Amino acid sequence: MIQIAGQVLLTFVMTATLLMVLRRPAVQAGLVDKPTSRKRHGRPVPLIGGICIILGFFTGILPAELGLRDYQALFTGMTLLLIVGVVDDLIDVRPGYKFGFQTIAAFLLSVWGGLLVTDLGYLFGYQWYIELGLLALPFTLLCVVGLTNAINMFDGLDGLASGTTAVALGWLTLAGFLGEADKWPLLSGLLLTAVLAFLVFNARNPWRRRAASFLGDSGSMVLGFALAWFCIEAATGSEAVLPPIAIGWILALPVMDALILMGRRILRGQTPFRADREHLHHTLSRAGFTHGQSVFILVLSSFILGGTGSLAALAGAPEWLLTVGLIPIALCHIAFHARAWRVAAFIRRKRYSKT
Template identity: 30%
Template sequence: MPIFTAFFVALLLLVVMTPVAHQWGLVDQPDYRKNHKGIVPLTGGLAMFVAILVASFVTDYWLKNDPQYFTAAAVVVTLGMLDDRFDLSAKGRLAFQFGVAAIMAWSAQNYLTSLGDLIGFGEINLGLAGYFLTLVCVVGVINAFNMIDGIDGLAGGMSLVVLLSVVFLLLVSQNGAAIMGPVLVISALVPFLAFNLSIKGFKGNKIFMGDSGSMFIGLTIVWLLVEYTQGTQPAMRPITAVWLIGLPLMDMAAIMYRRARKGQSVLKPDRQHLHNIFIRAGLSSNKSLVAILLLGSMYALVGIAGEMLNVPEYIMFWAFLLLLVIYSYVIQNIWIILRRLRRFGKSDIQVS
């Protein structure tokens, strides 16, 4: 019942909210950074949030620490809607995001207590520092999913990859009773993706999730990952969770590093994200989507393999840092690399 309720409520709201979005001004119009056609409603995030909320109440299924989760989610969805409507300042968004993170860490007591054996000298227990590190992690993941939301299906598709990976790890770790949390989110996400990607039978009602949706998804994913990696019987190790969301994290880190080097605000929007690079290199939006989701799936598979094979946490950690350095270098020098590839006969690669 929770699954069907979330799915059908989301499906209904995605249709009903379209005229409401135009009345409220929650629409996205093409500009120098956005190449979509026409005016598109930004109510996908609100529809998903309400669907999960309704499904939880109606079926009497509650996510862990439900009042605090839904309070934090309501705040972040409202923040996203205000940003979609009025284009809030980066500092203002950041302040509210830290407030949401505080609800999760202090009020819900869903915070990092251990990082595992990251450096090979035993488990790193955080104590009081865990609260503050959780704030940084929550804000980081929220912005990582917000930044990756640039082409149809990308933020939703990446979220689907992460959530399905979480479900798999919960099942193999004999924590199947906990899968309803991510499954509930998946149930609300699927109808959104159908409309967003204009899949056959869902054409004619294009919808974006907006900042409200990408931040809501980011919050939900980090909430679940912290919950499943901490405690006496965690479903996965902390470093595994990092790999599951590795691509959005690395893309955000590389973008912020490049902006900081140029003396720009690290939260200033631009057209240098991974999806922008794929498109400028000559791939269509659909091909870029598939390529990035495959890349994100590879990160998740590395995390899953490391968890199932019990690869030492410090090896997984240093491998992640090494890949982060390589990723950042490639992104910083992507156009030089593409030009050199063209010289080696790959004439199908374009550099704009």
């Protein structure tokens, strides 16, 4: 326990130190996010979140007394996406190239790392055990690449993507320790620690009115990939502690947001990776909520959804019940997006009629 506490402290301190030390070199190298019509942060902000998180995480796992050979694919995939993301932050990589490297990382996870989503559990009752068979590999690749992009797309406000990822990692880590899984809960917890250190510099608070650093594509892709790894490990294999449907609850908000927006863009004949202002946080902003209020609402929603799914599963709730519970949430999410402007106007009128 003392060693774990030391690793947590080392991870936090290293990540925080790097975030302070690398700010000036990042500005000098041009690794910054400049204000545009869509990005209204007022000044260039260093895109060093991903670099600092991954280096802090790697530093924290060095003293780990567990076989890390099984996680070489995780470390390699994170490093690959970090490099691609940094290049993208510097010179803008075409979406097709990024998608290709994300697919390579997903292959590393499945083929080298040995992680596969082989079944979906008892989604519709004990008579309906859903095995994927030959679809296991393509489904796993789709999930990994999809989650990598979902976290990237959710990175629209200071502290939103990192806060949502921290919540997901927190529930996974708790479930892993309660389920007495051997290795991965410690790694998940150390990554959570690095993300929390980054949030100190990224999330707005009374002591910090603006973000001192951003995740960048490097950070959001690395976090999405690593989160996919721990989700799969938590729900499959010998150290599984949660059914697959519980993972759906933990990831509900960013995944639903990404799926609905990408589907809408495809129906309009647009690329699914096209940037727009139709995300959940945009609707909340139009409804009159401040930056901080929008982040708080969405991260708290993720916390409640993730806690409901994971704690219910750990308490022995049947999987079909979790499936039934997730359906109305998905339908409400779709309806919210379909009538986003009307919903925003309604909320705005209600909020201001009380003042």
